[in-house]
Amino acid sequence: MKNKRNLLGSEKDPTGQHKINVSDGENHFEKLNYLRKKTKRKSIITIIIFVVLCILLSFFGKNWRFDLTPQTLMTTGEVTRGLLNRLQEDVEIVVLDSRANFAEYNSFVVPLLDDYVMQGQDHLDVRYVDIQNNPDIIRELDPENQYQLRGGQVVVRSDKRLRVLTQEDFLQMALDPLTGEAVYNGFKAESSLSGAIRFVSDPTIPKIYFAEGHGEKDLSDGFVELRLMLNGQGYGIEKIQTLTEDIPEDAAALVLLGPDFDISPVEVAKFNNYVSTGGSLFVAVDYHSGSYQNLNEVLSLFNLVLTDDRVEETTEKLIYREKMDQFLAQVPSSRVIEQAYPNSVLTANSRAVTIGSSPAEWIGTEALVTTDDQGRLTNNAEVVGEIGVQNVAMVAENSGVVTSPDMPSAKAIVFGGTAILSDEILYQLGESGLNYQLIFHSFNWLTNQVGSSNELIIPVKPVVDYNITNLERTPITVASVVAVIVIPLILFLVARRVAKRRLHM
Known part of the structure; x- marks a missing residue:
């Protein structure tokens, strides 16, 4: 019967005692050192590649945007992009508030406006002006005080005409069947903004x-x-x-x-x-x-x-x-x-x-x-x-x-x-x-206007409610226990078993 050799290069003699082959053991440790060095080199190369990618992204990925919201609330749709591609007039959107303050109560509108600028290329620009610090903007936009502009409004204008949008232009109301009160249930900022852009830019409007x-x-x-x-x-x-x-x-x-x-x-x-x-x-x-x-x-x-x-x-x-x-x-x-x-x-x-x-x-x-x-x-x-x-x-x-x-x-x-x-x-x-x-x-x-290029069919996008109702609490509690306790416990037991097996190799 052939003698069985273990991982360290030792073998058993006929009496059952281990007989260590020194040269084989040294070769094994040399292989381990080689693998450690190789792994270290790979780690260093990976870190270098990651740093280079981060640098490249900081320069070339500035305009890359990812809209992960339901119904792509922060991204313009195909109809709006077609409108902006046909835009021949220069259009300016003036938000009568600072960007930071406006974003507090219109969190989805700010990135949507950024997308309008990107899609509008050279014909569309967005400007945020705090009327508290710059009251002259009111006279610039509405010298005759026809529109009675105030803070928080959005002014869409061109050399031809002007349109003012308010908070009610961005959110759709619905009646809550339980309380009978009016609540927000839809996001229609894209429809309102695109309609305003068409209104101020078209040579003639109906x-x-x-x-x-x-x-x-x-x-x-x-x-x-x-x-x-x-x-x-x-x-x-x-x-x-x-x-x-x-x-x-x-x-x-x-x-x-x-x-x-x-x-x-x-x-x-x-x-x-x-x-x-x-x-x-x-x-x-x-x-x-x-x-x-x-x-x-x-x-x-x-x-x-x-x-x-x-x-x-x-x-x-x-x-x-x-x-x-x-x-x-x-x-x-x-x-x-x-x-x-x-x-x-x-x-x-x-x-x-x-x-x-x-x-x-x-x-x-x-x-x-x-x-x-x-x-x-x-x-x-x-x-x-x-x-x-x-x-x-x-x-x-x-x-x-x-x-x-x-x-x-x-x-x-x-x-x-x-x-x-x-x-x-x-x-x-x-x-x-x-x-x-x-x-x-x-x-x-x-x-x-039926079938014309001016027909803007932009559906209202539903507002997602992330509040947890009582009916949802039981499955969410179960999922939380599984994620926080059960899964980590299983991973710990698997890791412990793997560690024990490695000790006996």
């Missing part, structure tokens, strides 16, 4: 005029989200007293938002003249006791009628808050929205919109928002007509009313209520409902 003088709703009271949405799409918003002022030629759309009473005969002529030039009307009138005979005269150009009846839903699962006039409505396929969306739009207190009695081949009318086939109409709490599909909103286009073949077709969208557009409902639904998309597509269709 202007939307909101009529006044008939008890209309105020955009700053209950319709803030509507205003912010239009601003975010680069629209210019103006107010007009249609009784005393002529409708401007640059009006991309004229809006009547919840008037309490009818327009005058003088205004009928103005509205008709505007429609004959290819103008677009957006009308939203709530259900109440008033009638709108003069307004209906204008709408007759589109073969539409704004009735005095209220729309109600009888399908129980669609009724909201046990009120039949508040319900989830249907959005059928139309020229405004190609795809149909069932049970998708929340509405309330709407009057019915119907097709008139003057059809023409050059007038196209379609339902935009309806009940299901179990809808009904009421007037003074009495049921009117039969159960069936009822129209909450309709869309129409007239190609024959324009005075020149070179003019676009006249367009109209008529809502039987303003609730669809209101903050109250938009806060409740957030991005989960179709109300936002319906408004977006409606105004883009009216102003002929």
